[in-house]
Amino acid sequence: MPENQNQNPEAGLPISKIRAGKVSKYTIPHFVAPLDETPLQGVDAVKETGKPLSMWAEAWRSLRKRPLFIISALLIIVVIAIATIPGLFTSVDPTSCYLEFSNEGPSSGHPMGYNFQGCDVYARAIHGTRASLMVGIFTTIFVVLIGGTIGALAGFYGGWLDTILARLGDIFFALPMVLGAIIVMQLPAFRDNKSVWTVIVTLAIFGWPQVARITRGAVLEARDADFVKASRALGLSRGKSLLKHVIPNAMAPVIVVATVNLGVYIVAEATLSFLGLGLPFEVMSWGNDISSAQSQLRNNPMMLMWPALFLSVTVLSFIMLGDAVRDALDPKSRKGN
Amino acid sequence: MRYSHASKALVLSAALALTLTACGGGTPEESANGGSEGDATKVITANTTEPQNGLLPANTNEVGGGRVMDLIFTGLVSYDAKGKPVNEIAESIETTDSQNYTIKLVPGHTFSDGSPVTAASFVDAWNFGAAAKNAQLNSYFFESIKGYKEVSAENAKTEKMEGLKIVDDNTFTVELSQPESDFPLRLGYTAFMPLPEAAFKDPKAYGEAPVSNGPYKLAEWNHDVNLKLEVNESYEGPRKAANGGIDFKVYQSTESAYQDIMAGNLDVLDQIPPSALANYQSDLGDRSVNAPYAGNATITISGYLDHFKQGEEGNLRRAAISRSIDRQQIIDKVYFGGKVKAEEFTAPVLEGYSADIPGSEVLDFDADAAKKLWDEANAIENWDDSEEFSIGYNVDGAGNKEFVEAVANQVKNTLGINAVAKPYTSFKALRDDVTKKKMTGAHRSGWQADYPSMYNFLGALYGTGAGSNDGDYSNKEFDDKLKEGLAATDPAEGAKIFNESQEILFKDLPAIPLWYQAVQGGWSENVSNVEFGWNGVPIYNAITGK
Amino acid sequence: MLAFTLKRFLQLIPVFIGATLLVYFLVFATPGDPISALSGGKPMTPAVESALRAQYNLDQPFWVQYGLYLKNLVTLDLGMSFSGQEVRDLLARAFPVTARLAVMALAIEAVFGIFFGVIAGMRKGKAFDSTVLILSLIVIAIPTFVLGFVLQFVVGVKLEWAKPTVSGGATWGELILPAVVLGLVSFAYVLRLTRTSIIENKQADYVRTATAKGLSRGRVINVHILRNSLIPVVTFLGADLGSLMGGAIVTEGIFNVPGVGNLLYRAILKGETPTVVAVVGVLVIVFVLANLIVDMLYALLDPRIRYA
Numbered sequence A: 001m002p003e004n005q006n007q008n009p010e011a012g013l014p015i016s017k018i019r020a021g022k023v024s025k026y027t028i029p030h031f032v033a034p035l036d037e038t039p040l041q042g043v044d045a046v047k048e049t050g051k052p053l054s055m056w057a058e059a060w061r062s063l064r065k066r067p068l069f070i071i072s073a074l075l076i077i078v079v080i081a082i083a084t085i086p087g088l089f090t091s092v093d094p095t096s097c098y099l100e101f102s103n104e105g106p107s108s109g110h111p112m113g114y115n116f117q118g119c120d121v122y123a124r125a126i127h128g129t130r131a132s133l134m135v136g137i138f139t140t141i142f143v144v145l146i147g148g149t150i151g152a153l154a155g156f157y158g159g160w161l162d163t164i165l166a167r168l169g170d171i172f173f174a175l176p177m178v179l180g181a182i183i184v185m186q187l188p189a190f191r192d193n194k195s196v197w198t199v200i201v202t203l204a205i206f207g208w209p210q211v212a213r214i215t216r217g218a219v220l221e222a223r224d225a226d227f228v229k230a231s232r233a234l235g236l237s238r239g240k241s242l243l244k245h246v247i248p249n250a251m252a253p254v255i256v257v258a259t260v261n262l263g264v265y266i267v268a269e270a271t272l273s274f275l276g277l278g279l280p281f282e283v284m285s286w287g288n289d290i291s292s293a294q295s296q297l298r299n300n301p302m303m304l305m306w307p308a309l310f311l312s313v314t315v316l317s318f319i320m321l322g323d324a325v326r327d328a329l330d331p332k333s334r335k336g337n
Numbered sequence B: 001m002r003y004s005h006a007s008k009a010l011v012l013s014a015a016l017a018l019t020l021t022a023c024g025g026g027t028p029e030e031s032a033n034g035g036s037e038g039d040a041t042k043v044i045t046a047n048t049t050e051p052q053n054g055l056l057p058a059n060t061n062e063v064g065g066g067r068v069m070d071l072i073f074t075g076l077v078s079y080d081a082k083g084k085p086v087n088e089i090a091e092s093i094e095t096t097d098s099q100n101y102t103i104k105l106v107p108g109h110t111f112s113d114g115s116p117v118t119a120a121s122f123v124d125a126w127n128f129g130a131a132a133k134n135a136q137l138n139s140y141f142f143e144s145i146k147g148y149k150e151v152s153a154e155n156a157k158t159e160k161m162e163g164l165k166i167v168d169d170n171t172f173t174v175e176l177s178q179p180e181s182d183f184p185l186r187l188g189y190t191a192f193m194p195l196p197e198a199a200f201k202d203p204k205a206y207g208e209a210p211v212s213n214g215p216y217k218l219a220e221w222n223h224d225v226n227l228k229l230e231v232n233e234s235y236e237g238p239r240k241a242a243n244g245g246i247d248f249k250v251y252q253s254t255e256s257a258y259q260d261i262m263a264g265n266l267d268v269l270d271q272i273p274p275s276a277l278a279n280y281q282s283d284l285g286d287r288s289v290n291a292p293y294a295g296n297a298t299i300t301i302s303g304y305l306d307h308f309k310q311g312e313e314g315n316l317r318r319a320a321i322s323r324s325i326d327r328q329q330i331i332d333k334v335y336f337g338g339k340v341k342a343e344e345f346t347a348p349v350l351e352g353y354s355a356d357i358p359g360s361e362v363l364d365f366d367a368d369a370a371k372k373l374w375d376e377a378n379a380i381e382n383w384d385d386s387e388e389f390s391i392g393y394n395v396d397g398a399g400n401k402e403f404v405e406a407v408a409n410q411v412k413n414t415l416g417i418n419a420v421a422k423p424y425t426s427f428k429a430l431r432d433d434v435t436k437k438k439m440t441g442a443h444r445s446g447w448q449a450d451y452p453s454m455y456n457f458l459g460a461l462y463g464t465g466a467g468s469n470d471g472d473y474s475n476k477e478f479d480d481k482l483k484e485g486l487a488a489t490d491p492a493e494g495a496k497i498f499n500e501s502q503e504i505l506f507k508d509l510p511a512i513p514l515w516y517q518a519v520q521g522g523w524s525e526n527v528s529n530v531e532f533g534w535n536g537v538p539i540y541n542a543i544t545g546k
Numbered sequence C: 001m002l003a004f005t006l007k008r009f010l011q012l013i014p015v016f017i018g019a020t021l022l023v024y025f026l027v028f029a030t031p032g033d034p035i036s037a038l039s040g041g042k043p044m045t046p047a048v049e050s051a052l053r054a055q056y057n058l059d060q061p062f063w064v065q066y067g068l069y070l071k072n073l074v075t076l077d078l079g080m081s082f083s084g085q086e087v088r089d090l091l092a093r094a095f096p097v098t099a100r101l102a103v104m105a106l107a108i109e110a111v112f113g114i115f116f117g118v119i120a121g122m123r124k125g126k127a128f129d130s131t132v133l134i135l136s137l138i139v140i141a142i143p144t145f146v147l148g149f150v151l152q153f154v155v156g157v158k159l160e161w162a163k164p165t166v167s168g169g170a171t172w173g174e175l176i177l178p179a180v181v182l183g184l185v186s187f188a189y190v191l192r193l194t195r196t197s198i199i200e201n202k203q204a205d206y207v208r209t210a211t212a213k214g215l216s217r218g219r220v221i222n223v224h225i226l227r228n229s230l231i232p233v234v235t236f237l238g239a240d241l242g243s244l245m246g247g248a249i250v251t252e253g254i255f256n257v258p259g260v261g262n263l264l265y266r267a268i269l270k271g272e273t274p275t276v277v278a279v280v281g282v283l284v285i286v287f288v289l290a291n292l293i294v295d296m297l298y299a300l301l302d303p304r305i306r307y308a
Helices: A002-012 A014-030 A034-048 A051-063 A067-084 A121-157 A159-174 A177-186 A196-223 A226-233 A238-274 A286-296 A302-329 A331-336 B028-033 B063-072 B119-130 B148-152 B203-208 B254-262 B280-284 B312-323 B327-333 B367-380 B400-415 B427-435 B454-462 B476-487 B491-508 C002-029 C034-038 C046-055 C062-074 C087-122 C127-141 C144-158 C176-202 C205-212 C217-245 C249-254 C260-270 C273-301
Strands: B043-048 B077-079 B085-087 B090-095 B100-105 B164-168 B171-175 B216-222 B226-231 B245-250 B288-300 B388-394 B418-424 B442-448 B511-523
Touching: A051 A302, A067 A121, A067 A302, A121 A159, A121 A196, A121 A238, A121 A286, A121 A302, A159 A196, A159 C002, A159 C217, A159 C273, A177 A196, A177 A238, A177 C002, A177 C260, A196 A238, A196 C217, A196 C273, A226 A238, A238 A286, A238 A302, A238 C127, A238 C144, A238 C176, A238 C217, A286 A302, A286 B400, A286 C144, A302 C127, A302 C176, B043 B063, B043 B254, B063 B216, B063 B226, B063 B245, B085 B090, B100 B119, B119 B148, B119 B164, B119 B171, B216 B245, B254 B280, B254 B511, B254 C144, B254 C249, B280 B288, B280 B511, B312 B367, B312 B400, B312 B491, B312 B511, B327 B400, B327 B511, B367 B400, B388 B400, B388 B427, B400 B418, B400 B442, B418 B427, B427 B442, B427 C034, B442 B454, B442 B511, B454 B476, B454 B491, B476 B491, C002 C062, C002 C273, C034 C046, C062 C273, C087 C127, C087 C176, C087 C217, C087 C260, C087 C273, C127 C176, C144 C176, C144 C249, C176 C217, C176 C249, C205 C217, C217 C273, C249 C260, C260 C273
Parallel strands: B043 B245, B388 B418, B388 B442
Antiparallel strands: B077 B085, B090 B100, B100 B171, B164 B171, B216 B226, B226 B245, B288 B442, B288 B511
16 A cells, blocks of 8 residues: 555654754754755754654744634634623623514614513523533543543553453443433433533443544554554653644544534534533523424524524634644644644 | 323324313214204224334223224213213213212113123223233223222232222122212223123233224224224114224324315314414415313422522522413414314313312513512522522424423523423333432423313312322312312312312412313314314214215 | 344343443432322322232332343233333333434444545535535534524425325325434434545545556545545444434324334323333344444454454
8 A cells, every 4th residue: 555655654753844844043044955964953852852842832933823712712712701701791680681672673772672471582692601611621621531531441452451441432332422411411420410510420320432433543544654653662661652642633533623623512502402412401501492483483483593603603603713723733834734 | 081192193002181081972872963954874084103012991091992992892971062961871870979970871881892881891801901900091080989009909819999889780888988079070981891792801912902892893903003993783882883993093293194185185174283273274264273172281399499499499490480481372372273272271162160269360471570579589599690499301292392492492581590491201200300309490281181070180289198299289278178179069169179189289380371272173084073072072973975 | 243233142141231231220310209200289089099010010129120020021021111011012102213213323324424534535625625614614603403493494384395294104205304303413413534534544545546557536535535434434323323313202203103212201291110221121132233233343344353
């Protein structure tokens, strides 16, 4: 397979090239010759002072100049601000609902009109941000932590560990998420202490195998790469080579899945609410509103539009952020810019 | 007797509704006048849910099975469109004391396999239904018959109720354990259908492919997909089929059935889904109907809850909540006018109904009066503002969420208390908390008649210790009135006494009536003569093709 | 490879027992008495109740119930549903329908996801890429119960291009609409995974070498970039096949598909343990097999990955 043989020198290079880039201010004029010499020493030298740090720092340096990153970060800050202090963005009480306003359009002070129950759509969307964002972010974090760890260990070490972890994943995965959630959310421990966290835990319990699977696949692909072998040959322990070389190179698909998941979890909460299993009924969320909008779809589509729009913008900003981070972490991609 | 469950769509709860005969259809003359130039050979397609059990009369207690049972079986009587019993197999049902009945059959009726319908077909079927060892869900329907206690006890030694005696092939007698004037009204209910001898040998196999005596017979049953009924040519009676058969399609939700109606993929739909309530009249035009039926929607605030115990404080609070609900507004906004505000505890289609029973003004919205009542209750014991007043509902019943949230908001806005709607995943989960008396708040409730009688509403729900008395309501005065009403030999007199008993209910409000049920149905361009019976079920046998 | 496959099949046994035990326990621990729910709110006579309880072994402690279940399983007796039907028959009716639906949904998301993903990846940052991003956002942000309803109404009722619901036969043609709805959400994953992988690989040196050798653009994309980019996509699709086989309660409900999702949903709500456990048992087998196939595809896509 020629393309794989071709890949080897390429795969071995990135780290040295980062180094090259770092010192390139001085070497730009001679851009062919010095590259070979300086980086070798550079690699050896920096390695002792802790390479991962400088790699992330490198990523950060590249990241903060990217418009994609700046826009998405700003959006996320706004969403987080809404979630933290909703009162800043609306003074209307989202729980004050009068049936006489049912399905009415926008009026002064109520820019997005009323929902079926006569509640202010805008105020509900603003106040629903916190719960939805928490479900999205924390579920994603848990899933990536649990699934990522398990998947990375399984893929990297293989053998019986892989077998056990993969089959454990199968057991959890066999019960589809929403259905598993129905059962778990009905268990007394969960039903009687309903909160945002029970939803997060439930979604995480059934969500991790997916990320584990993806991570395992990516790690499997990366662990046999020559730069990993080289790092081992240079005396790096297995664990360290997993952390320093394999994982950074296996991150891309995980980031993609995690950012898409963020949105999917927020919507999964909507589905749970639709089935009466979601957040406690007094907690407002986009999911809750989206699910109650379903029966009014033909008469008051705005009721669905607004929470869905809030959700879309949030997911969009995280997807963009994920893209930017992935680009920044990928030396090959940076080279192109 | 079962709880109304706003969604007939979701199969889950056995609870639901209407097992009552789908029939009616009026007298033959009536259906002839109904414009029957239609195509009498067309096979009608209609929506249903998968029957939960094999098709045995005493084991069918939900809509899906009920509507099929009532078409393939016929009993002593059936109900017409208005809920009046019409003789089918019975030639006469006679009594002098409301306790001992003599039932004579019209000879010559047969099951679809040719075997005759005799007195034994009824007596054996009823004994089978009541006997403990057969574990039939409807067995309590026979509890009025003398000897029921013995056959229904655990490890029962006998399987024959002593109150049933066969006189000859076409005559049998029934002795009840106490006088009950509405017993003949019940006889059109599914549980009282006859069974052929063959049924008892292997009831399970029989339930899959019953041999029956109704206007139709079951030709095919593809589980979870459809049930095909074909016309039973040997049927003689008031409900003769005006079409070539009925093909029931199993739907998981009325939403999808509604899409099929609009696309001409389905002929008759017995319930418009909530999402289409605002549009169905413009979508279907004159191919739709809003038909009231014998059922109501209520809110029950159990008597074991703090602040709501039976007594002065509880009564004041219940009245305050009742008066803070603007029923008409909910009917207009949530149901788009498709219901009628409740004026009492039963249903207007029943004989003896009265809209102005003294005390019924407690069902009228009056914010000031509500606040006053609430304050009076606070004077007895204070309601802390941190306390929550929740109204439970099951999300698997379509439309529950919308109305319960509206009620909670109204209570909140009028009384200024923290009133919320509390979802339960399933009817099962809600009923579980209700029957175990673990409710922490009110819950939606409702009743759909099994047979057209006021007693069916009042006795089962509010009698001391009655089976479905969720609120643990008990009032001796009320119980006595009920007994008195039951013993009356003249039905009109009985109804009058039942209405007097409701005056007591208005004071105590064991449940807060909201509105009477009405069914919104629709049909395709391919059929005509679609009418709905007293129980909200289409009169399938009268439907013709175009 | 044979030993590898064989080992996987042996692993099925503990996985199957583990999954069924877990599920059996979960349903067992779910509050709510299935028997009293059967009566629909009306208390039953004690005799009827205890007879029914005994019939479904519900009067036994957990371990006895589960033991009896396993014992019957050996003779392929999966138990009875509350409606008195063999669970075996229920499965035999529901799984073929869902399998058809899952295969179609998988095909739709794979074909369109990879196709658009490749183009978006090759034209990163261009108009096409952004359009596709917005498209996938819409798909993510709108829950299935809304998307399905809208598609059904527009395509099935207004345009009359397809029947709005699925008939008993659940033919391939009828399943297109639900399959599209089902495939759409996963389409977003496939698309973004493909796009990212392509972006990662398109600058690899072997790609430049291939281009320099004078290979056509199409061959470079298909053979060199795509093949090396497919591992995460294949992983996802493998996992997704399993979820799709688990049925989609919402989609199946909207289109009235008599499939696994609905069977499972109703069984869970009713507390019908034998049905729930049987469905999950079959799903576990599907998952392990799907995994096996994915692992074999890894080796095919990337020869460096080897299984001992």
